[in-house]
Amino acid sequence: MSHGFVSRMREVLDSTSVLTGADIDERYYQDLAGNVVAKPLAVVRPGTTEQVSRLLCLCNQAKVPVTTQGGLTGLVRGGLPNTNEIVLSMERMNAVEEVNTSAGVAVAQSGALLQRIQERVEQEDHIFPLDLGARGSCTIGGNISTNAGGNRVIRYGMTRDLILGLEVVTANGTVLHGLRRYIKNNTGIDLKQLFVGSEGILGVITRAALRIFPAPSERRVTLCALHSFEQVSSFLGMARRRLGGELTAFEVMWNEYYRLTIERVSGVVRPLPTHHSFYVLIEASANNAERIQADLEELLEGAKDENVVLDATISTSKASAAAMWGIRDSTLELSRTFPYASRIGFDVSLPIDRMNEYVNAIGARTKAIDVRAFAIVFGHVGDGNLHLELHHEHTPDRREDFEKLVYNITGEFGGSISAEHGIGILKRPYLKISRTQEEIETMRTIKRALDPNNILNPGRIFTL
């Protein structure tokens, strides 16, 4: 990329939108752990869709590759620039443009923070149900590009299920004005589906029409202790039947997660003793507090009668509910109490009936590499999704051995190597475990058709 190209970018956008040299802050090329990559040659911060279009048109003609950045909270090295890529930051396109409760839709620019959208929608007594720990720093554009999941998938689905329409700029600068606002629209290939979850390799999302829902006025949380995974699985079935549409979260923590969080993370409460094998956090939401209370009590009574649940506590206030969620939401804090080099995170999907066997296999087989290795496991079991943090005492160069082992076991159990975090660059070597060669080749065909010069997030998911 030449100086001439920078000048041309400044011409088609405006000079303040294009940062170079010393004006480029470290945050544009630094990951969550503070590691930096090579400084990009330019950071472009468009303020309008038209500017994104002009920029991509220029980059496409000059074959200059672009990395699109949202909140940089991803975990697979999708958003950090590779050498020779310019950064396209969506941070200036951050407006929540409209909230229409009668139509059940909110419209936001893709750089809007998730939490900002949540709060704006809540002002209208509605919710935008997507929710994850990074809510305060991730952007909706990043959430859509990675098809984020999070805590309420069991009730409201993945990000994909919450998208009514998208405005997208494709590689050659074409603007797809697809910001439609209705659920049903069977008029040809549903193009927006291509851009959800494809990690920015097919287009740059500039705006989204999002589904919003009336806010349930009441919410209760219960934390339960169980002694086996079979009980967890039975309890999920009981909760689904008893709570139906009231069930908004069913989160499971293996003993290590719960115990170590209580022991190591400051400010966390201890609602139940730490010696049980499994802990389940259930959230129920509806408009009738007495009914939720009665439902949870009946659920727990039934589960205790059948020896499915050993011990349980129900929230009595917003504060006690928040305290229980605080344990489940301390994943990052717990992680940081261990040295960076000794931990490896995984995010997998599995059929629920194989989860326990899977976790046991990981435990046993990682010990062959490091006898002191152990896994901290938790996740959205109701969605078939486990998060697993493997801890070892080896030098970082054994990292790849552990990764290979865990992903191979995931493949043996018919699982997905990425439930909600995506592939990016870090998981690329393992994509073939979860997708067949024919599927990956078909993905390449689509990439080549929509981005023939390979300028959008090149090398993410797969290489061409």
Place this chain on the structure above:
Amino acid sequence: MSHGFVSRMREVLDSTSVLTGADIDERYYQDLAGNVVAKPLAVVRPGTTEQVSRLLCLCNQAKVPVTTQGGLTGLVRGGLPNTNEIVLSMERMNAVEEVNTSAGVAVAQSGALLQRIQERVEQEDHIFPLDLGARGSCTIGGNISTNAGGNRVIRYGMTRDLILGLEVVTANGTVLHGLRRYIKNNTGIDLKQLFVGSEGILGVITRAALRIFPAPSERRVTLCALHSFEQVSSFLGMARRRLGGELTAFEVMWNEYYRLTIERVSGVVRPLPTHHSFYVLIEASANNAERIQADLEELLEGAKDENVVLDATISTSKASAAAMWGIRDSTLELSRTFPYASRIGFDVSLPIDRMNEYVNAIGARTKAIDVRAFAIVFGHVGDGNLHLELHHEHTPDRREDFEKLVYNITGEFGGSISAEHGIGILKRPYLKISRTQEEIETMRTIKRALDPNNILNPGRIFTL
């Protein structure tokens, strides 16, 4: 297509799978109204995915176009063969192969009838929630290819939302083994989304992994009378808040639909008088009968107090619930009481806050063509979807004038010209009202990339 080609098809499949000449029954080239098109040169009925793959490989090499057929219940002339196309009928691949309640999944071949899947899943005390009037003759492959909607979208979403994985054969015979069984799987471009709703132009679906849910044991239906659309809209908000996840249908019938069905369709009951402007049918489902009853009673009491609902009746038995659904499900029967030439069906999506104005505009402006024209309107208002049957007394050659007018009004109101029926060939001239030129061009790019010889359902949705 030569005789040599037929022989080659018989070689790669088997002789009984390839029908020609007098062996081709009329049902393969006849629409729902009994109209026939030109007899296809061959009807191929593969029994395995491998056979579909071999067939498409052959057709692709010889550039012989193929029409894939499910239950032929579509309304846009998508499934009838054009001249020179062979028919690929999925009728022999009709097995429900697996129902796994603990994993929440059923696996079916694409030629399986929707009703057969529903009934098989119900044996396990679960439901596959997709439901529409054609359940007894439509196939799941057709439902997926058209992203069918139906009566329970408000609770369970469109067909797209019910698909966990697909096995698909692409134009050159490549088999995409994507029959995965988990909700979360962010491993690259989600290819299955391309095949849902694209009307068979990108691939032939051979198998599907479907989401199933525990069956709610109790169900109540209420039919209500209202005097304005504003009341209908308020009532929807009240029902959503009061019933939450219990709300499984919110169907609206304009006076003409309700009155004429009672008057003209035999065997239909009359739960409420026929002089009201609007009728709403609500279905609530859960496991607790008393609670549903109490919820509906409170909802109706509140709605009556606020003068939103004028009159209402709640089902007291499965039979009375079925009788109320019978009115809403008599669309085809009502339609058939009018001569074919005088009626034109529409299926549109609109923002709910513009629906009434839209229906009034259709009423007023169609009278400029035929002063006696009138519209029968009903639909899934909770999903923004209206069905509209326009009746006129003109000769069939004015049909196009009415279509143009209604679709243009739909465009003026920012609506979609096809909510759930798709585009096929009949709605192709109007696609540009709901999709921009850039979107249609992008669809063409994808079609060319995946089916360069244009052999799969050519001319459906758009021409190349």
